[in-house]
Structures are given as C-alpha cells and as structure tokens.
Amino acid sequence: MRRRVLTAGIALALAALPTACAQSQRDNAEAQGGTFTFGAAGAPDLFDPFYASDGETFRITRQLMEGLVGFKPGTADVEPRLAQSWQHTPDGRTWTFHLRQGVKFHDGTDFDAGAVCANFQRWYHQTGAGQNNALSYYWIENFGGFADGKQPSLFQGCDAPDPATAVVHLTRSTSKFPDLLALPSFTMQSPTAMDRYRADDVRAQGDSFVYSDYARQHPTGTGPFRFVSYDEGNGTVKLARNDQYWGPKAKVGEVVFRIIPDETVRKQELEAGSIDAYDYPNPADLKALREAGDDVRVRQPFNILYLGFTQKNNPALRDLRVRQAIAYALDRQTLVRANMPEGSQVADEFYPNTVDGYAPDVRKYPHDPQRARQLLAEAGASNLTVNFYWPTDVTRPYMPDPQGIFNALAENLRQVGITVNPVSKPWNGGYTDDVDNAKADLFLLGWTGDYNTPDNFIGTFFGTPTNRFYTAASPWGQQLADQLRAADSEPDATKRDGMYQDINRQLLSDYLPAVPLSHSPPAIVTSPRVKGLVPSPLTAEEFASVSVSRK
Known part of the structure; x- marks a missing residue:
C-alpha cells in the first residue's frame, strides 16, 4: 500500500497530509505526561553504565542510553x-x-x-x-x-x-x-x-x-528519558521525558525511582499508591497481590540456579562418582514445586532450552537416593562431610529464598548419609568472596542471562579455569576452557551449535563441575493504574511504553 501511495503523484501525497497530521496528534496524545514511580530494591552505584555491574544502575541507565x-x-x-x-x-x-x-x-x-x-x-x-x-x-x-x-x-x-x-x-x-x-x-x-x-x-x-x-x-x-537528579538523602532518582527523542516519545513525562530496600515495605508502598511498580515480589505474596487487583507479570525464565562444587579443600569431591552421587541425592522436582515461584522448571543443563547448543540427550540425574549411596560407597566416601555455603541478606531472580533452598538440599544430602556443615554469610559480606576464593565445598549460585548465546552462560561459568570450581586443578579444567573458546570462535552457526551440544553432554557426564537445579521466572508487579509495561526475560524492562492513569 505504501509503495502505491509513493508512486501515485503529488496530488495523492497532499491528500494524505490530514491523515499524517491526525497520526501525529495521536502520537502526542499518547505522550500523556504524569509520573511513573518505581520501587527500586537498592541504590545505584553510579550512572555511567560502563563502570557498572549492578542491576539497579542498569535499570536506570537503560532508560537514558x-x-x-x-x-x-x-x-x-x-x-x-x-x-x-x-x-x-x-x-x-x-x-x-x-x-x-x-x-x-x-x-x-x-x-x-x-x-x-x-x-x-x-x-x-x-x-x-x-x-x-x-x-x-x-x-x-x-x-x-x-x-x-x-x-x-x-x-x-x-x-x-x-x-x-x-x-x-x-x-x-x-x-x-x-x-x-x-x-x-x-x-x-x-x-x-x-x-x-x-x-x-x-x-x-x-x-x-x-x-x-x-x-x-x-x-x-x-534514550527516551534524560537524567534530572539523584537525591541520595531521600533515596530518589528522577528522569524526564526526552522530547527530542528520535523515536516514539515516552508516554509519561517523568520516571521516579524510589529506593526501598525492604521487599515488605515495597509491597506496602504499592498498596498505599506511593509507588506504581516494583520488582522481585516474594513468591508467597503473589496470590495476595493478585487478589488486591495488582498486575503480577511472570517473566519467561532465562536464568539458572546451580549447586557448585569446589574441589580444592575436599579431596573426595575430585572423584566424579561423588559429584554424581550428590546430583542423584537432590530432589529437584520437590525443590521447584515447594521453594520456587510459579512457572519454574527443573534444569537439566546450565542454560534454558531456548539458547543455541542445548542438547536434549544430556545425562540426567533424577532423584535416586539408592544410586547416590551406591556411588558414595564405590568411591569410599560413605562418611562424606561437606561445608555447604548459602547466602543471607539477598534475593536473586534465580534464588528467591536462599535459606529455604539450602534447607531442602541439605536434607536431601543428609538422607544419603552425607554430613552437612552449614556456612551462611551475607552476599556482599563474605559469601561471594569465600566462594570465589575456594573456601566452600558446596555453594549456591546462579545467573540471569545477559543475552541469548551459550557463551554468556557456560562460557562465563567455565571459560576460564577458576578457584570458584577449582577447575584449574582438575585434569579437564583447561580442556573445557579450550573447548568453550573454540566453540565461541567458530563462525559457522551450524557447526558452532553442534560444538556446544557436545560440550553440554560432556559437562553433565564427564565433568560435572556443578549440578543445574532450576530455571526460575522472576515476577514484576504493577498497580492496575499502569499500562504498557512489557516484562523482559532479561529483567531489562524499558519504561518508554508505560502509561499511568491517575483517575
């Protein structure tokens, strides 16, 4: 249709002008103004995204840049x-x-x-x-x-x-x-x-x-918004609509981020109408939020929670049979059903099946306590003791309830005769440092994908022999890193896909540096006043499409 109009001559082009003006008026009408207030879980580190690595900074700069x-x-x-x-x-x-x-x-x-x-x-x-x-x-x-x-x-x-x-x-x-x-x-x-x-x-x-x-x-x-101010004392960041934006203009005139670290307080502020949306609601609150008329949007799962092994300090964990025994000991179906939000899935690999290189025929580890005890006995590790680390003071998209997840998995291990020494530390107060410095035998970690490639998942985890899994001391640690680099560097997409499938098979059968547990879809909740928010599997929402009705 557009091609016919363009070739029909000046008369038809002039005749079309009222329609174009009407469209422009509709676009301007959609830029309604008003304020969209988001309850942020934490303060941004800064506003230069090149130097940042935290989600709260990125949530803001994503609207600007x-x-x-x-x-x-x-x-x-x-x-x-x-x-x-x-x-x-x-x-x-x-x-x-x-x-x-x-x-x-x-x-x-x-x-x-x-x-x-x-x-x-x-x-x-x-x-x-x-x-x-x-x-x-x-x-x-x-x-x-x-x-x-x-x-x-x-x-x-x-x-x-x-x-x-x-x-x-x-x-x-x-x-x-x-x-x-x-x-x-x-x-x-x-x-x-x-x-x-x-x-x-x-x-x-x-x-x-x-x-x-x-x-x-x-x-x-x-971007569609420009930076206005950051009031650290009051914990607010303000952005204003960029009226010179090259694309469709933002529908609200202002976005305000209110920093509210406590998830319960964020829920209360939404109920009071002081904020319009917040992220990562407690899975236990979803039913009540819906009953109150709020819009709970469950994202597509694009993450992984895993149980990692550090092989440095516990020689028994260097035996593949012991790591396999632990995998068989874990009741991941019950974990997902009891401890994870709706829509979660048991993970068989270290990334979702929507990512290239996913291999449907990897070795699976169904819950099998008898097989776990047999493997421990074969490895001479029937009296195995492990230091099992879990983080406090944190909620991650892939790990909404760290203590509950730890308790469930620790009980699975005890049921096959493994002695568990719990070690809990704050996420930013020693937990990640200890894990990275190979102090944990077992640990809980995960990842939300940055973009849709295998390298962003398994390349990030295992592409360099590290202390976290102590793969530098494993006979296969460098071999795995070399395989990942070769796959990432392969320009032929079909061949590259096959290489990643082979790596995924070996990861689960021959290497097993960790046990994939679950893919968990984090939710985002808005008041019924909010329209146009598009949930992102990357937790990378853009707010230009959002409108807020104050009627």
Missing part, C-alpha cells in the same frame, strides 16, 4: 537500535554498522560514526583504576584486555569512513557479537559530555572508588 543494537521488548532477541542494519565479513572479524540518522544525544551532540568510535576507544583505552575488574567488569568479561596489550583483547579497532557508517574490527570471530553490544555497559554516551565532565576520572579509595562528575550527575545518552 541506547546501544547500536537492543533487545526486542519481551524477548532476549537482538534487534536494530542506533544501528539500522549491519553485516560482517565471512571470517566474523569485521563488522559494518549502518547508523540511524538525525539522532542527537541529550546535550545536542550528534550521534554519528565518530561518536561510536569515540565510545569504543574510551572503553579500550582505560588505564589505572579503570582497568579494575570491579569497574570494567563487562568489558573484561566480553572483550578481554585493553590497549596496553597486557592481556589479549577481542577489540582491534574502529573506523568511521563516513558519519553514517561505523566499522568495528575484532581479533577473532565470536558468537556473542553483536549481541553483547545490547548490554547497558556498551550503550552510546555523548563524547562531548564525557570530555566536559571528565568521565574517565575514576580512582580507587580504600575498598571503593571515587567517580567523576559525569558518572554522578551528568550521564548523557540518546
């Missing part, structure tokens, strides 16, 4: 965003992005190929504290090293042959490109604002960091 690619709402699939299209060379090492025209950053700076390369060069040329894993976590995890050459880097260079074309050069092919460019850490930020407010002026101070004026007060992207 956009990448070359983004995630299609409600999915983990990549779609065009600031790049309208792209292509790559057969070897997967050179990527050409054709950029959207007429886009400006919030400070009026043009978004163009020069800005794209300026962002890549900024990331690549970090020095000093900027290279700390706590700051450049997502760069190090996805791209590796920096321009100083101390560690190899996936990034090689960026060219801007014209304002509408950016060419990114990689040192090797990788399955995660360009998907990783949808991560908040790799969104485009204004080179002008970063220079003016010294974005890279970050330094260590004791166990923390001191950030620049840019990161604290002047984050500048191209």
Whole structure:
C-alpha cells in the first residue's frame, strides 16, 4: 500500500497530509505526561553504565542510553537500535554498522560514526583504576584486555569512513557479537559530555572508588528519558521525558525511582499508591497481590540456579562418582514445586532450552537416593562431610529464598548419609568472596542471562579455569576452557551449535563441575493504574511504553 501511495503523484501525497497530521496528534496524545514511580530494591552505584555491574544502575541507565543494537521488548532477541542494519565479513572479524540518522544525544551532540568510535576507544583505552575488574567488569568479561596489550583483547579497532557508517574490527570471530553490544555497559554516551565532565576520572579509595562528575550527575545518552537528579538523602532518582527523542516519545513525562530496600515495605508502598511498580515480589505474596487487583507479570525464565562444587579443600569431591552421587541425592522436582515461584522448571543443563547448543540427550540425574549411596560407597566416601555455603541478606531472580533452598538440599544430602556443615554469610559480606576464593565445598549460585548465546552462560561459568570450581586443578579444567573458546570462535552457526551440544553432554557426564537445579521466572508487579509495561526475560524492562492513569 505504501509503495502505491509513493508512486501515485503529488496530488495523492497532499491528500494524505490530514491523515499524517491526525497520526501525529495521536502520537502526542499518547505522550500523556504524569509520573511513573518505581520501587527500586537498592541504590545505584553510579550512572555511567560502563563502570557498572549492578542491576539497579542498569535499570536506570537503560532508560537514558541506547546501544547500536537492543533487545526486542519481551524477548532476549537482538534487534536494530542506533544501528539500522549491519553485516560482517565471512571470517566474523569485521563488522559494518549502518547508523540511524538525525539522532542527537541529550546535550545536542550528534550521534554519528565518530561518536561510536569515540565510545569504543574510551572503553579500550582505560588505564589505572579503570582497568579494575570491579569497574570494567563487562568489558573484561566480553572483550578481554585493553590497549596496553597486557592481556589479549577481542577489540582491534574502529573506523568511521563516513558519519553514517561505523566499522568495528575484532581479533577473532565470536558468537556473542553483536549481541553483547545490547548490554547497558556498551550503550552510546555523548563524547562531548564525557570530555566536559571528565568521565574517565575514576580512582580507587580504600575498598571503593571515587567517580567523576559525569558518572554522578551528568550521564548523557540518546534514550527516551534524560537524567534530572539523584537525591541520595531521600533515596530518589528522577528522569524526564526526552522530547527530542528520535523515536516514539515516552508516554509519561517523568520516571521516579524510589529506593526501598525492604521487599515488605515495597509491597506496602504499592498498596498505599506511593509507588506504581516494583520488582522481585516474594513468591508467597503473589496470590495476595493478585487478589488486591495488582498486575503480577511472570517473566519467561532465562536464568539458572546451580549447586557448585569446589574441589580444592575436599579431596573426595575430585572423584566424579561423588559429584554424581550428590546430583542423584537432590530432589529437584520437590525443590521447584515447594521453594520456587510459579512457572519454574527443573534444569537439566546450565542454560534454558531456548539458547543455541542445548542438547536434549544430556545425562540426567533424577532423584535416586539408592544410586547416590551406591556411588558414595564405590568411591569410599560413605562418611562424606561437606561445608555447604548459602547466602543471607539477598534475593536473586534465580534464588528467591536462599535459606529455604539450602534447607531442602541439605536434607536431601543428609538422607544419603552425607554430613552437612552449614556456612551462611551475607552476599556482599563474605559469601561471594569465600566462594570465589575456594573456601566452600558446596555453594549456591546462579545467573540471569545477559543475552541469548551459550557463551554468556557456560562460557562465563567455565571459560576460564577458576578457584570458584577449582577447575584449574582438575585434569579437564583447561580442556573445557579450550573447548568453550573454540566453540565461541567458530563462525559457522551450524557447526558452532553442534560444538556446544557436545560440550553440554560432556559437562553433565564427564565433568560435572556443578549440578543445574532450576530455571526460575522472576515476577514484576504493577498497580492496575499502569499500562504498557512489557516484562523482559532479561529483567531489562524499558519504561518508554508505560502509561499511568491517575483517575
């Protein structure tokens, strides 16, 4: 139809103008104004997403900034965003992005190929504290090293042959490109604002960091909202609609994030009408929330909870039969039914079956206490004792009730004769440090996928021999890492899929560095006043589509 109108001549084009004006009026009417108030579980660390790794920071900057690619709402699939299209060379090492025209950053700076390369060069040329894993976590995890050459880097260079074309050069092919460019850490930020407010002026101070004026007060992207203020004393962050946004304008005039750490208080604030939405409601509250008329949206599961093994301090755990015995001892069906939110599934592999490389024929470990006792006896470990770590003071999307999950699994182990020494520590008060430093025999951890590739799951867990699983001391630790790198570097998608299926089979039959437990869909809840919120399996909701009725 559109092609016929375009070729029908000026008269028909002029006749169509009232319809176009009417559409414009409808678009403006949909930009209703008002405020959407979100109850955030924690304070953001900062507002420069490159230096961030926490979900509360990303929840805010996701509204302010956009990448070359983004995630299609409600999915983990990549779609065009600031790049309208792209292509790559057969070897997967050179990527050409054709950029959207007429886009400006919030400070009026043009978004163009020069800005794209300026962002890549900024990331690549970090020095000093900027290279700390706590700051450049997502760069190090996805791209590796920096321009100083101390560690190899996936990034090689960026060219801007014209304002509408950016060419990114990689040192090797990788399955995660360009998907990783949808991560908040790799969104485009204004080179002008970063220079003016010294974005890279970050330094260590004791166990923390001191950030620049840019990161604290002047984050500048191209997104549908712009930054207004952060009132730390009152725990509020304010954003305003970007009326110069290149796409459909946001439907509310303002977004406010109220920082409310206590989940019970968030629920009470929703009931009182003081907030319009909050994340990760307690599964036990879902029925009551629905009965009160609130809209509980259960996301598609895109995560994994697993029971990890550290083989460093307990020699018995280096025996595959012992690790298999523990897997058979666990009653995962009952765990999912009794301790996990609705829609949860028992996990047979370390990522959901929607991710490439999922192998339907991996070795399964149904609940079989007799088989568990037999394997322990064969390994001479019938009197096995384990230090089992679980975290306090935390709720994770994949682990809504850490103590309840621990209690259920510990009882399963005791039923097959394993002595369990419980060790509980706060998540950020020793738990993750102890796990990473190989102090736990067994531990609970998990992951919500950043994007839809196998490397983002099993590559993140096992791609480098680490203390967490103590795979550096395992005869197969480096072999597994090499297999994962080879699969990630394979440019042929069909061949790569087969390689990952083989790895998944070996992970469950020959290696077993952990036991996959469950895929758990976290919920997000809104008041009935809220319309247009699209839940994301990545917990990566964008608020431009949200409207709030105050009638």
